[in-house]
Amino acid sequence: MxxxxxxxxxxxxxxxxxxxxxxxxxxxxxxxxxxxxxxxxxxxxxxxxxxxxxxxxxxxxxxxxxxxxxxxxxxxxxxxxxxxxxxxxxxxxxxxxxxxxxxxLEGMWVKRPKPLHCAGLGAGLAALHVAGSDFTMTRQNALSVSGWRPLLDQCAGRADEVKPGLQATIQTALSKLEADWPKDLPSGVIHADLFPDNVFFLGEELSGLIDFYFACTDSFAYDIAICLNAWCFEADHSFNVTKARALLDAYQKVRPLTDAETTALPLLARGASMRFLLSRLYDWLNVPPGALVTPKDPMEYLKKLQFHEDAKTVAAYGLDL
Amino acid sequence: MxxxxxxxxxxxxxxxxxxxxxxxxxxxxxxxxxxxxxxxxxxxxxxxxxxxxxxxxxxxxxxxxxxxxxxxxxxxxxxxxxxxxxxxxxxxxxxxxxxxxxxxLEGMWVKRPKPLHCAGLGAGLAALHVAGSDFTMTRQNALSVSGWRPLLDQCAGRADEVKPGLQATIQTALSKLEADWPKDLPSGVIHADLFPDNVFFLGEELSGLIDFYFACTDSFAYDIAICLNAWCFEADHSFNVTKARALLDAYQKVRPLTDAETTALPLLARGASMRFLLSRLYDWLNVPPGALVTPKDPMEYLKKLQFHEDAKTVAAYGLDL
The missing domain is CATH 3.30.200.20 (Phosphorylase Kinase; domain 1)
Structure with missing residues (x-):
């Protein structure tokens, strides 16, 4: 609120x-x-x-x-x-x-997205990437790979206050991400925060996208990875591959992924997990007095990170190789 | 919120x-x-x-x-x-x-009411009292004089936590109110909570009244007293007699006050102060964990109570005797 x-x-x-x-x-x-x-x-x-x-x-x-x-x-x-x-x-x-x-904008966000909503999202996300392709302004993504270690440093080694061992887990995963992060994927305007509350539907039809205040210039597939995390996990942290396939298939009908994007997806999904794990961790450790908003649980994104570490290929997301 | x-x-x-x-x-x-x-x-x-x-x-x-x-x-x-x-x-x-x-309902509430808004309120309040006169259901006012001592008791003697001596001040004022409270004033449906945020204006015109969830059956003049408190004090706790006169004059153009109502007004205003002093005191002492709403300052209503204790007649409110 x-x-x-x-x-x-x-x-x-x-x-x-x-x-x-x-x-x-x-x-x-x-x-x-x-x-x-x-x-x-x-x-x-x-x-x-x-x-x-x-x-x-x-x-x-x-x-x-x-x-x-x-x-x-x-x-x-x-x-x-x-x-x-x-x-x-x-x-x-x-x-x-x-x-x-x-x-x-008319429409309502969907609290429990179904596969058809994930398909709507996929098509809408691709349309956004295409529509933004001739936008001439750029904005660096402060919350991409180069921003994660500074964010971790701002947490001042206090990650273990949330869960014993979390600091070391993050350090290890972050080092791997920094070493392996891809540099030459197709890029342009991404939304970078397309959670369900930023996507409106009227009935089963997507009616629009809102809240562009994290939008920036970065790789399109990283935006997809953020959406896979935000839309395709169930409340019990299990990954719903039907939703992921619906999202990816609908996206590709508008903008087909390159081989490099497809291959990079598990890595990007780990990165997207790290980004929200770290920002939530920071917010969790730094609740201002009198805050009106309850901080979101960072552990949700640790579980997502671990899922993607186990997913060696995009087959885990329902994509054919 | x-x-x-x-x-x-x-x-x-x-x-x-x-x-x-x-x-x-x-x-x-x-x-x-x-x-x-x-x-x-x-x-x-x-x-x-x-x-x-x-x-x-x-x-x-x-x-x-x-x-x-x-x-x-x-x-x-x-x-x-x-x-x-x-x-x-x-x-x-x-x-x-x-x-x-x-x-x-179209319209907006006015954060800093001017005399013309107080006049609009007065006319609207009188129209409410007239319109409600043939409503057949009744609801006892749980927050009138008989409800104040139980409310004070629920504060468990903790008033002095807010201000030293407050408990005794309230006890004295409450005993006088209980002894003197008038019983036979013209009564009917009252709003009982007609603060500025419950009164909508479009420009200078009143567009409607909202939030009837404290409405009850009680004396009309007590409703006026609640409004005098809620609308006619400035942020520095001084009483704006121009606003009070505007409110009362506009009210009386729709529904003239009886002599008994006029005479009782200072007493009713003390009672209206006591009612909000006590409910705010209770809320102040009992903020639930995770509350989203900051409790309102009970001391504002102690100052209003003290103003009305000094006001011996309605001349203090701009009414001619």
């Missing part, structure tokens, strides 16, 4: 006035998202989502995110589109925070 | 199917309200608010609240109206909680 910032009436009215959206009719904080404050804004013209960017988002990255959403929407991808102010800008300021308003 | 309960996809879809509202298009938890879980539901037909009643609401009271909203709306008051299911019922069950869906 996330509304970190209160907005004063007059400030809000003045902000809405910057847009050509008609009179403000309602304004409600949304209990979703963990990084920013989100509000549902209803005006005479339409519904919008107003986001106040809180301190975890680097202000310098905002033009990348907002331009990317504009580019993807213009390319036909269903995603929130930044609303352009009368001034021509898409980024403003409200309550002392950078702020932007985007179009409202 | 309040979304206490997660709702499973299939359960939600089945619940929406009970209504004749078309296909579900979106569903978002709202970061508002402290007692219940609230969701904004958008269907092909309209926007609605779906409320799951959490444990602080007595299930047996729900027919009173829902029938009252139906009655008030039918009488022309702008307030959320319970949506009737295909079965004819307005109360259902979702995620193991009693649940109801009400119409969506």
């Amino acid at each position: 996330a509304v970190y910032t209160d907005v004063a009436d007059e400030e809000l009215a003045a902000f809405i006035e910057l847009y050509d959206v008609g009179r403000l009719l309602s304004f409600k904080g949304i209990a979703e998202g963990v990084e920013n404050s989100n509000f549902l804004v209803h005006t005479e013209k339409a519904n919008f989502i107003l986001t106040l960017y809180e301190k975890r988002v680097n202000k310098d990255d905002l033009p990348f995110f907002l331009n990317l959403m504009q580019h993807l929407a213009a390319s036909g991808l269903s995603c929130p589109t930044p609303v352009v102010m009368k001034s021509g800008a898409t980024l403003g300021e409200l309550a002392g925070r950078p702020a932007a308003m985007v179009t409202f | 309040a979304v206490y309960t997660d709702v499973a996809d299939e359960e939600l879809a089945a619940f929406i199917e009970l209504y004749d509202v078309g296909r579900l298009l979106s569903f978002k938890g709202i970061a508002e309200g402290v007692e219940n879980s609230n969701f904004l539901v958008h269907t092909e037909k309209a926007n609605f608010i779906l409320t799951l009643y959490e444990k602080r609401v007595n299930k047996d009271d729900l027919p009173f609240f829902l029938n009252l909203m139906q009655h008030l709306a039918a009488s022309g008051l702008s307030c959320p109206t319970p949506v009737v299911m295909k079965s004819g019922a307005t109360l259902g069950e979702l995620a193991g909680r009693p649940a109801a869906m009400v119409t969506f």
Whole structure:
């Protein structure tokens, strides 16, 4: 749940006035998202989502995110589109925070995805990769392989507080990942955080992708690996190969994987596990006082990492070799 | 912020199917309200608010609240109206909680009310009292004078943990209130919790009243006293008599006060202060582990109580004697 910032009436009215959206009719904080404050804004013209960017988002990255959403929407991808102010800008300021308003996307995220949802996701992810291929801005992935050791260092050797031996397990796995990480896979814009709560469906149909605030330039197959982790494990940590096959098959109908991508998938999936294991570990060890959000369990991603260490080839994910 | 309960996809879809509202298009938890879980539901037909009643609401009271909203709306008051299911019922069950869906009310609550908002509130409050006058159900006010001593007892003598001497101050004030509390004032349905966040405006016009989950049968003037406390004090605890006069004058244009009500107002305002002082004191001393809501400061209401103890007549509130 996330509304970190209160907005004063007059400030809000003045902000809405910057847009050509008609009179403000309602304004409600949304209990979703963990990084920013989100509000549902209803005006005479339409519904919008107003986001106040809180301190975890680097202000310098905002033009990348907002331009990317504009580019993807213009390319036909269903995603929130930044609303352009009368001034021509898409980024403003409200309550002392950078702020932007985007179009409202119908649909709901699926709490327990079925294989058909994984297929929808696969097709949507490939469409995103294709739509982003002619986007000219770039943003380095701070949470890829070169960022993991600094993140581990920030945990200050405290991993064993979560589970005895975890520090050594991570060290070993991380060294292997650093040694083996592939460098020349097909790359472009990736979402990098396409968990189920960022993918909307209407019934069985994907209705759009949201929350591009981790988007960056990295290898497409790494984005797939993140999704395999986020969508294809069951609550008991078992891997559902039917879901993985549905995801990968649907992806490849839009954008076939190269042999190098296919071969790299188990390694990338280990990397994707390491990325969320480390960020969750850091959050777990550093819960701020008065936090409104319960940190997510890092151990979930240790179990995923171990699954992928046992998976020697992509056959484990339902792909034919 | 309040979304206490997660709702499973299939359960939600089945619940929406009970209504004749078309296909579900979106569903978002709202970061508002402290007692219940609230969701904004958008269907092909309209926007609605779906409320799951959490444990602080007595299930047996729900027919009173829902029938009252139906009655008030039918009488022309702008307030959320319970949506009737295909079965004819307005109360259902979702995620193991009693649940109801009400119409969506446009408008926003005002964080810093001006005198004109207080006037709008006064007129709206009087309209509520008039519209409720022929509502046949009754509900005892558990948080009126007879409920305060039990509430103080539940604080187990711990008031001095908040401020040394508070226990004795409350005891003295409470004994006087119990001795002097008026019994024969004009009564009927009161809102009993009409704080600014429960009153919506569109621009300068009141657009409706929400959150009837403290509504009960009690004296109308006590409802006014609650509003004087909630709307007419400034952040520095000074009393804004211009706002009070605006509230009272607008109220009386719709429903003139009797002499007995006018005379009782300072006493009722002390009582209204005691009611929120005690409930906030209890909440302050009993924050549940993992609470998502910061308890409100009880001392704010001690200061209000002391203001009203000094106000011997309604002249202090801007009313002519």
